[in-house]
Amino acid sequence: MSTTSPALLGPADIRQLAGRLDVRPTKQLGQNFVVDANTVRRIARLAEIGPDDLVTEIGPGLGSLTLALLETGAQVVAVEIDPKLAAELPATIATRCPPEVAARFSIVESDALLVQAAQLEVDGRTPTAVVANLPYNVAVPVLLTLLERIPTLRSGLVMVQAEVADRLAARPGEKAYGVPSVKAAWYADVRWAGAVSRQVFWPVPNVESGLVQFTARPHPVADVSREEVFACVDAAFAQRRKTLRAALAGWAGSADAAEAALRKAGIDPKTRGERLTVEQFAALAAAR
Known part of the structure; x- marks a missing residue:
């Protein structure tokens, strides 16, 4: 030394x-x-x-x-x-x-x-x-x-x-x-x-x-705030055994609204949250 x-x-x-x-x-x-x-x-x-x-x-x-x-x-x-x-x-x-x-x-x-x-x-x-x-x-x-x-x-x-x-x-x-x-x-x-x-x-x-x-690294590119993305993440994992269509019903307002946002973001409504990247969560939050 x-x-x-x-x-x-x-x-x-x-x-x-x-x-x-x-x-x-x-x-x-x-x-x-x-x-x-x-x-x-x-x-x-x-x-x-x-x-x-x-x-x-x-x-x-x-x-x-x-x-x-x-x-x-x-x-x-x-x-x-x-x-x-x-x-x-x-x-x-x-x-x-x-x-x-x-x-x-x-x-x-x-x-x-x-x-x-x-x-x-x-x-x-x-x-x-x-x-x-x-x-x-x-x-x-x-x-x-x-x-x-x-x-x-x-x-x-x-x-x-x-x-x-x-x-x-x-x-x-x-x-x-x-x-x-x-x-x-x-x-x-x-x-x-x-x-x-x-x-x-x-x-x-x-x-x-x-x-x-x-x-x-730069945040995922999406017309959405961190707070909105994190709210979506919290909702998706609060009921992680459910499909995103069901798990995000409360977040989106209804299961149908959740499905519409998922499809708009290019995500299969039957997917579970544990399969999504942060970029996909950002796209989903922006699609609501």
Whole structure:
């Protein structure tokens, strides 16, 4: 490690920090701290970020991943909901990083579901990437909220519960394909980027984790708003075992109206929602 690189946290460092702060990881906040330096470096490498990026990190906790992100040369803005952790992290960064590296870090104490894009700006720049170990209980809404509020995001890599990763990255026709898959696809190309052992966390969680990578892309071309498309998606999957003619009856006003919209969009009324791409949902919403 060069003299200009951060000193990453190991298992003993994290337990010592937590003990000094009297931090007891809680299930309510989904706190499972990564204690393996190789894992956080792997996440930073797969995220393909560098000195030109302004990275948003959600839930930095004690700073394991934060230090690895700073190691890439990127500017990092962390969003932490826990006041105690938010207050301590700048000191950790200052202690374990050379001054020129620590200068690339800032923190916002906030709930990630409430944070606004303006709070994440640095010197007039808005975030280009999001890299995070997302709490299992709020992973999907947090990711979708960030994609909605920060249009300058070009890419990202998030670590989530393996089951959630499957849902986000699923393709039409796959068992895990559902509302999160379609809504994430509205904003980006989403793909599975690898598994993460539960043994790299403290405390060790009861579930496996996975990495999800995304690259932003233009929204599907249709004369319809995101809200209208998402309302159609929600209706289609609320009764996913039914054909779209039946499942969309309430959304369209009647089964006949749903069938008319489906046919106008070039979709067989007997199809189920799990077969449609986000482009087809956009065409369907526009056809109502």
